Amino acid sequence: MSVALMATCLGDAMFPEAPKATVRLLRRLGVDVDFPSAQTCCGQPMVNTGYLDEAVPVVRTFARAFADHDAVVVPSGSCAGSIRHQHALVARRSGDPGLVRAVEELTPRVYELTEFIVDVLGLTDVGAYFPHTVTYHPTCHSLRMLGVGDRPRLLLEQVRGLTLVDLPAADECCGFGGTFAVKNADTSVAMGGDKARHVRETGAEVLVAGDASCLMHIGGLLSRQRSGVRAMHLAEILASQEPAPALGRTAESRTR
Structure with a gap:
């Protein structure tokens, strides 16, 4: 399975330990994680403030960056939710049938981190230790x-x-x-x-x-x-x- 990490804007710019920890965790579980360097924002800030037209290039970039992967793991319920529920709206708004198809094909392969571990990998015990x-x-x-x-x-x-x-x-x-x-x-x-x-x-x-x-x-x-x-x-x-x-x-x- 080809798995990619969507690091999120906050993870990239302010809290890098979360995406780093995601990679360490998934590799420990036997998952080879790729990081497409072309990825940017999921587009949620633009959509939530009504700038749907401005979100079109962002959604297009996301669809291209992750098109070749079997699964996209996102350590954020907010960003995963935006991708799964807002990208289709933005794609339809664009009037581009190709983008609509790309989003429809990619969206089901996007998982929030715990969904991927529990539902795809079938695990609840990931071998963690945290005495607090x-x-x-x-x-x-x-x-x-x-x-x-x-x-x-x-x-x-x-x-x-x-x-x-x-x-x-x-x-x-x-x-x-x-x-x-x-x-x-x-x-x-x-x-x-x-x-x-x-x-x-x-x-x-x-x-x-x-x-x-x-x-x-x-x-x-x-x-x-x-x-x-x-x-x-x-x-x-x-x-x-x-x-x-x-x-x-x-x-x-x-x-x-």
């Missing part, structure tokens, strides 16, 4: 647009050393919402404040989610509150492994 208390925030797009369901929790529950605690009001939005946070800053901060409070109530050391955008928003609030809670992408935790034991002196060296 964790709470999980199910992001809006992964929860409502993609319907990833309990896949992330199934994976987290199999991580050795990890204690998973429930997040109160977990299904409520964190308030980021892309441009929503810019256009409605006060409401966004209030919603994020509620989410941060719920995270603190769990007593968890780490907040985990599948979208860097939500982690940036909630994590920023938690940092300003000096909560001590670390925000981490799910891929980083699943890629974590128990460190190798330190090598002691050999029997020969001890006799010298």
